[in-house]
Amino acid sequence: MEEKRASKQCGGVLPFFIGVLASLVIGWWVFPQVIYSQKTQPIDFSHKVHVDGEGMDCESCHTFMEDGSFAGLPSNEKCAECHEDLLGESKAEETYVNEYLAKDVEVPWLVYQYQPDNVYFSHMAHKGFECTDCHPDVGNSDTLPTYYENRISGYSKQTMKMWQCERCHAEVGTSNACYVCHK
Amino acid sequence: MGIDRRTFIQLVTGGVVGSLFTPVIWKSLDDAAIWSQNWPWIPRLKYGQITEQATLSKFGPSPCSLTVKSVGGSPYVVKGNVENEMSKGGVDAISAGGAQLLYSPSRVNGPMKKVADGKYESISWEEAEKMLSEKLSAVKGQAGKLAIVSGDATGTSSEVLSAFAAGMGSSDCYLMPGDEQAAAVALDNMGGSGQIGYDLDNSDFVLFIGADAMNSWGSVVRNQRVYSEMRPTGEDLKSVYVYAGPFLNSTASSSDKWIPVAPGTGAIFSLGLAYHMLNSGSSASASDFADFKTLVMSRFTPDKVEKAIGVAPGVMAGLAKQLMSASAPLVISGSEFGQGAGAVDIIAATALNMLLGRVGEKGGMKLLADLPLAVDSAVSRTELSSRDFAGYLAAVASDKVKAPEVLLAYEANPVYAMPQADTMAAAIAKVPFLVSFSTWMDETASKADLIMPNPHSFERFDDAQTPYGVGVAMLSACAPVTEPIYNGKSTIDVVLGVASGLGIDLGYESAEAVLQAKAEKAGADWDSLVGGAAFVSDSTESGSLKFAASVLSKAVAMPKGGEIALAPYAKLNVGSSTVAIPPLNCVTISKFELQGKDLFVQINGVTAKKLNVSEGSKVKLTGTGGECVARVHINEGVMNDVIAAPLGFGHTAWDVFSRGKGDNISKILTVGTEPGTGMAVWTSSFVSIA
Numbered sequence: 001m002e003e004k005r006a007s008k009q010c011g012g013v014l015p016f017f018i019g020v021l022a023s024l025v026i027g028w029w030v031f032p033q034v035i036y037s038q039k040t041q042p043i044d045f046s047h048k049v050h051v052d053g054e055g056m057d058c059e060s061c062h063t064f065m066e067d068g069s070f071a072g073l074p075s076n077e078k079c080a081e082c083h084e085d086l087l088g089e090s091k092a093e094e095t096y097v098n099e100y101l102a103k104d105v106e107v108p109w110l111v112y113q114y115q116p117d118n119v120y121f122s123h124m125a126h127k128g129f130e131c132t133d134c135h136p137d138v139g140n141s142d143t144l145p146t147y148y149e150n151r152i153s154g155y156s157k158q159t160m161k162m163w164q165c166e167r168c169h170a171e172v173g174t175s176n177a178c179y180v181c182h183k
Numbered sequence: 184m185g186i187d188r189r190t191f192i193q194l195v196t197g198g199v200v201g202s203l204f205t206p207v208i209w210k211s212l213d214d215a216a217i218w219s220q221n222w223p224w225i226p227r228l229k230y231g232q233i234t235e236q237a238t239l240s241k242f243g244p245s246p247c248s249l250t251v252k253s254v255g256g257s258p259y260v261v262k263g264n265v266e267n268e269m270s271k272g273g274v275d276a277i278s279a280g281g282a283q284l285l286y287s288p289s290r291v292n293g294p295m296k297k298v299a300d301g302k303y304e305s306i307s308w309e310e311a312e313k314m315l316s317e318k319l320s321a322v323k324g325q326a327g328k329l330a331i332v333s334g335d336a337t338g339t340s341s342e343v344l345s346a347f348a349a350g351m352g353s354s355d356c357y358l359m360p361g362d363e364q365a366a367a368v369a370l371d372n373m374g375g376s377g378q379i380g381y382d383l384d385n386s387d388f389v390l391f392i393g394a395d396a397m398n399s400w401g402s403v404v405r406n407q408r409v410y411s412e413m414r415p416t417g418e419d420l421k422s423v424y425v426y427a428g429p430f431l432n433s434t435a436s437s438s439d440k441w442i443p444v445a446p447g448t449g450a451i452f453s454l455g456l457a458y459h460m461l462n463s464g465s466s467a468s469a470s471d472f473a474d475f476k477t478l479v480m481s482r483f484t485p486d487k488v489e490k491a492i493g494v495a496p497g498v499m500a501g502l503a504k505q506l507m508s509a510s511a512p513l514v515i516s517g518s519e520f521g522q523g524a525g526a527v528d529i530i531a532a533t534a535l536n537m538l539l540g541r542v543g544e545k546g547g548m549k550l551l552a553d554l555p556l557a558v559d560s561a562v563s564r565t566e567l568s569s570r571d572f573a574g575y576l577a578a579v580a581s582d583k584v585k586a587p588e589v590l591l592a593y594e595a596n597p598v599y600a601m602p603q604a605d606t607m608a609a610a611i612a613k614v615p616f617l618v619s620f621s622t623w624m625d626e627t628a629s630k631a632d633l634i635m636p637n638p639h640s641f642e643r644f645d646d647a648q649t650p651y652g653v654g655v656a657m658l659s660a661c662a663p664v665t666e667p668i669y670n671g672k673s674t675i676d677v678v679l680g681v682a683s684g685l686g687i688d689l690g691y692e693s694a695e696a697v698l699q700a701k702a703e704k705a706g707a708d709w710d711s712l713v714g715g716a717a718f719v720s721d722s723t724e725s726g727s728l729k730f731a732a733s734v735l736s737k738a739v740a741m742p743k744g745g746e747i748a749l750a751p752y753a754k755l756n757v758g759s760s761t762v763a764i765p766p767l768n769c770v771t772i773s774k775f776e777l778q779g780k781d782l783f784v785q786i787n788g789v790t791a792k793k794l795n796v797s798e799g800s801k802v803k804l805t806g807t808g809g810e811c812v813a814r815v816h817i818n819e820g821v822m823n824d825v826i827a828a829p830l831g832f833g834h835t836a837w838d839v840f841s842r843g844k845g846d847n848i849s850k851i852l853t854v855g856t857e858p859g860t861g862m863a864v865w866t867s868s869f870v871s872i873a
Contacts (some may be wrong), residue, residue: 015190019197020204027205035210065235067262069252075232106231106255116220117228152214154221 036148036157042107043100044092046142058131058139070123073109076101110147112136112158120183134160231255237264237715239647239661240640241594242284242762243275243755244361244521245402246337246647248715251282251664258282258641258665263404268717269647269659273404276755280767281641285668287766288838289623291636293670303634308672311635315677316684318616322588323351323685330355330587330614332572334595334761336363337647339701342561343675343689344593349560350687355587356562357572359595359760360522360602360863362400363651367569368860369529370550372731377550377724378565379529381515382654383409385546388423388509390502392532393449393524393866394517397433399753401517401652410437423509425502427452428519429750430785430827431820442502443822446750447867448492449516449524450739453531454479455488457538459503465538468727475534475730482739491741493823511546512539515652520751520830522760523573523602523865525857527738530731542728550724551656554648557701558689564648573602573863577854579610586613592620592627593674594637599626599834600760602852602865603808620674625763629836638663638671644694646701646712656720658705660698660712737859746869747790749806750827751848757831763841764831775816776829782811782845784828785818793824794872804828804870806851813846826870 050056061074079101086097100107113135115121126134136145136158148157169176186194202208231254240247240261248267251258261281265272277284294311295303306314322328329351333341336358348356358364366379383389383406394400397407413422424438427449435441444452457479466472485496506512516532518524533548541547553564576597578584590611601607611617611630619631628634637643646660675694682689691697702709707718756771758764764772776783784804786794796802800815804826813828821827832845853868 013193015186015193016197016200019194019199020201021197023198023201023207024205027202027207031205031207031210035214065233065252069233071233072230072254073232075234075255077234078232111230114230116217118220150214152211153217155217 035151037151039110039147039149041110041144041147043096045144046092047138048140048142051139064124068122068124073111076104076106112145112147112156113160114156115159119181121181229255229257236664237661237713238641238664239645239659240278240281241335241645241647242277242281242640243403243759244399245404245650246270246659247273247275247278247404248659248717249274249278249281250715251641253665256665258285264715266715267659268719269650269657270402270404271408273408275404276768277759277762277765280765283767284765285639285641285665287623289763290639290669291622291624291628291634293636295634297632311633312677312681314633315618315635316681318589319351319681320685326352327355327585328588329353331591331593332357332359332595332597333593334359335593336361336568337650339557339646339648339698340593340675341567342556342558343678343697345567346558346561346689347678347682347687349562350682350689355575356567357570357575358567359597359600360573361651362517362521362524363568364571364862365524365526366529366651367565368526368862369533371569372526372734372860373530373533373728375550375724375726375728376565377552378649378651380549380551380654381513381652382546382549383513384654386422386511386513387546388506388512390425390427390506390514391434392427392444392452392514392516393519393528394515395428395432395434395519395752396515397437398755399521402650403755405653429748429822429825432519432752442494442498444492444494445742445822445825446519446748448742449528450531450735451483451488451491451741452494453514453516453535454483454735454739455485455494455499456503456506457534458483458485459500460507460535460538463503463507465507467537469537469729471729471732474732478732478736487741506535506539513541513547518866520753523852525738525864525866526860526862527735527857530735531739533728534730537728537730543723549654551649552720552722552724554656554658554720555704557697557704560689571862573854576601576607576610577863579613580606586610589616589618590614591618594620594761596621596625596627596761598630599847600849602849603806603854604847604849606808622671623762624836626834626836635674635677636669636671637674638667641665642667642671643673644698646698656722658702658707658712658718660702660709662713734859738857746824747872748825749851749868749870750825751830751852752827753830757829758841763834763837764844766840769840775818777832777845780844782813782832783816784813784826785816785821786826787819787821787823788817789823790825791815791817803873804851805873806868806870807853809850811846811848811851
C-alpha cells in the first residue's frame with residue numbers, strides 16, 4: 001500500500017510533461033526537417049555574376065511579353081544569346097553549355113514559387129511590387145537556395161499559400177473574390 | 184522508477200496535448216488536403232518559357248495570320264497578327280482553337296493503308312511512298328488516269344500539285360469549289376486577266392449581292408476587320424453597307440439595309456440596277472457596251488425584274504441612285520455560302536462597277552496581278568481557279584468521263600463537302616485508288632486506300648497568296664511553331680520525293696525551298712514573311728473589260744417561281760469545308776441550328792403556313808441527288824419561299840464532337856450547268872418538303 005502511493009507520487013504529472021516536451025521537440029524541430037526533402041538545382045547558377053558582373057536586372061531574362069503575360073524562366077534560346085560558346089571558365093557554365101545547350105535540352109530548373117494549376121496569377125498585375133516581395137532574393141547571391149519539396153503535397157516550401165495572397169489583397173484593398181485568382 | 188500503465192498513459196496524453204501546440208497535425212492536414220487535389224490522373228499544365236511565333240492558319244475559308252503563344256514549346260493559345268495585312272489582326276472561329284486542334288481526336292497519327300473490312304493499318308512512310316509511287320508509275324503519261332484535288336486555293340502547294348499532274352501527263356488538277364472559280368471564269372469571259380479583287384478598305388458604299396462577307400465570302404476575317412475600321416463604334420461611319428440576299432445573315436444584319444433577293448437571282452438584281460444606271464446616262468467604254476445596253480433595256484426593265492425577284496422598282500431606283508451618288512461605290516457579288524455561284528453573277532456585278540467607273544479605281548474593283556510561279560511547269564493560278572471540279576465529278580458520276588485510276592485529295596474533303604454530296608461521293612467511289620493527304624480522319628480519308636497525313640498548320644512550312652476578294656496582291660508564309668506531335672509528313676515533301684522517283688523534275692527538294700523560291704520570285708523577304716509580315720504588291724493588270732453581253736444573254740434566265748428555294752449558309756464556328764466542328768466550338772452552336780442530333784432549318788411564318796409546318800416540325804427535304812431530315816425553326820429574317828439551312832453538320836467521320844450531329848445540307852444541293860459558260864453551278868437549288 002505504501003509502495004503504490006509512493007509510485008503515484010513519484011510519477012505525478014512528470015510523464016505528462018515529458019510527453020508534452022517530447023512532442024514540442026519533435027513537432028518544432030524534427031518534423032520540419034522530415035516533411036521536406038532537399039533538392040539542389042541542376043546547375044549552380046550565379047545571379048550575382050549576371051547582375052553585378054554584366055549589369056543585368058531581373059527583366060533582362062525574366063521578361064514580359066507585349067500582351068503583359070510573363071515569359072517565366074528563360075529558355076536555351078535566350079541563354080544562347082550570350083552563351084552560345086563558353087564565355088568564362090566556370091564549371092557551371094561548362095556544364096550548361098555542354099550538357100544542355102549543345103544537346104538542345106532545356107534545363108529542368110526547380111521553381112520555388114509554382115502555384116497550383118487552378119491559380120491564375122498575373123505578374124503584370126503585380127508589377128508595382130518588388131520581385132523579392134514574393135521570390136527569394138537571389139540577385140546578389142552566387143548560389144541558389146536549397147529547394148525544399150514537401151513530401152506530402154509535392155510543392156516547394158516557398159510556394160505562397162492562399163492566405164498570404166488574401167492578406168496582401170486585403171491590405172492593399174484588392175478584391176478577394178474567388179474569381180480574381182481562380183478562373 | 185518503472186513505466187507502468189498509468190505512466191504510459193500520462194506520457195502519451197502529454198505527447199498528444201503537446202502535439203496540439205506544434206505544426207504536426209495542422210501542417211499534415213493542410214498538406215494532405217493539397218495532396219488530395221493533385222491526383223496523378225488530373226491533367227497538368229506544362230510549364231516553361233512563354234514564347235510567341237507567327238504562323239498561318241488555313242482552317243477557315245481564307246488564310247488567317249496568327250501569333251501562336253507557346254509554353255515550353257507547346258502552343259496553347261492564338262491571337263490575331265495585327266502586323267499582317269492578310270487578316271489584319273482578326274482570328275476566325277476555327278483558327279481560334281488552332282492550338283487545341285493539335286490534339287484533336289480526329290488527327291491521323293501517321294501513314295495508313297486500307298486493309299480488309301475497311302479497316303486501316305499503320306505503315307511506315309517508306310512503305311506509303313512506295314505504294315503511291317507504284318500506283319502512279321502505272322498511270323504515268325496516260326491522260327485521264329490521274330486526278331488531283333486541292334482544298335488550298337492560296338498555297339504554293341497547289342502549284343507543286345499542278346506541276347506534278349502536268350509531269351504525269353494529267354490535266355485533271357483542280358481546286359475545291361469556291362467563289363474564286365466563278366470570278367476566274369467571269370474575268371476570262373470579260374476579256375480580263377489576273378484575279379478580281381475588291382478594295383473594301385477605301386470604299387464608302389458597298390453593295391453585297393449574295394456574298395456573305397462576314398461568314399463565307401472572300402477573306403472573311405479581313406472583311407470583318409475592315410468593317411470594324413470603317414464603322415467604328417461611337418464615331419462617324421465611313422462607309423455604308425447594303426446587302427441583297429435571301430435571309431438576314433451576318434452580313435445582312437451588319438448592313439444598313441437588307442433587300443430580300445432569292446438565291447441564284449443575283450445577276451437579275453444586278454442587271455435590274457444596271458437598267459436604272461443606263462437610264463440615268465451611265466456608260467462605259469467597252470466594245471460590247473451597245474449590246475449590253477440593248478440587253479438590259481429590253482429584258483431587265485423594272486417591271487420584269489419585280490416580277491422575277493420581287494424587288495419593287497422604287498427600291499431598285501433608289502439603290503441605283505445611292506450607288507451613283509457615292510464617291511467610291513463598290514458592288515460585290517458572290518454565293519451566299521462561298522461556292523456554287525455562276526460566272527454571270529460576277530459578270531453582272533462587274534458591269535455595275537464598270538458603269539460606275541470603279542474598275543481599277545481606289546475603293547473599287549481591281550484586277551490583281553498573279554504573283555510569279557515558283558514551279559515553272561505549274562499551271563497559272565488563274566487557270567487553276569477556273570477549272571471545274573464539280574463539273575468533272577458530275578461527269579464521272581454520269582459516266583460521261585471515265586473515273587481516274589488514282590485520285591489525290593490534298594487538304595480537301597470532297598466526299599463530304601461537294602454539292603449533291605451523295606452523287607459526288609459515288610463518283611469518288613469509282614476511283615480504284617484514293618489517296619488522302621488530310622491532317623484529319625475526315626470523310627474522304629475514311630474512304631481512302633492510302634492516308635498520308637499532312638502535318639497540322641502549326642507544324643509545317645506553308646504560304647498563302649492573295650486570298651480571293653482582297654484588294655491587293657499579297658503573300659504570307661510560316662515556318663513550324665512546334666515539333667510535330669504525330670508522324671505526319673509535309674505533302675509537298677512527299678510529292679517532290681515521289682516525283683523525283685518517277686523522273687519528274689519539279690526543281691526543288693523540299694517544301695521550304697519551294698516556298699522560299701516563291702517569296703524570292705515575288706520580291707518578298709522570306710525571313711520577314713516567316714516573322715509574320717505580309718508582302719503586299721500594288722501590281723495590277725492593265726487592259727479594259729467588256730460586258731460579256733452574249734454570255735449574259737444566254738445565262739441569265741428569269742425564275743419560274745412557285746418553288747421552295749434552298750439558301751444554305753456557312754458559319755465559321757461549325758467548321759469549314761476542310762475542318763469539322765472544332766471541339767471548343769460545340770457550345771457556340773445555336774439551339775436554332777442544332778439540338779441534340781436534330782438539325783434545324785429556318786423559314787418564315789408565311790412559308791411555314793404554306794408548307795403546313797410549325798416550330799419544331801420534323802421535315803424531309805429532298806433535292807435532286809439526296810435528302811435531309813431537319814426540324815423547322817420559324818425565323819422572320821428569311822424571305823418568302825426560301826429555306827435557310829446551315830452547312831457544316833451531318834458528318835459521318837471525324838470525332839464525337841461532330842459525327843452524327845444533324846444532317847449534311849450539301850446532299851440536297853442540285854448541280855446544274857450554267858448556259859453560256861458551261862460551268863457547274865448550284866446556288867439555284869430547289870427542294871421539295873415532306
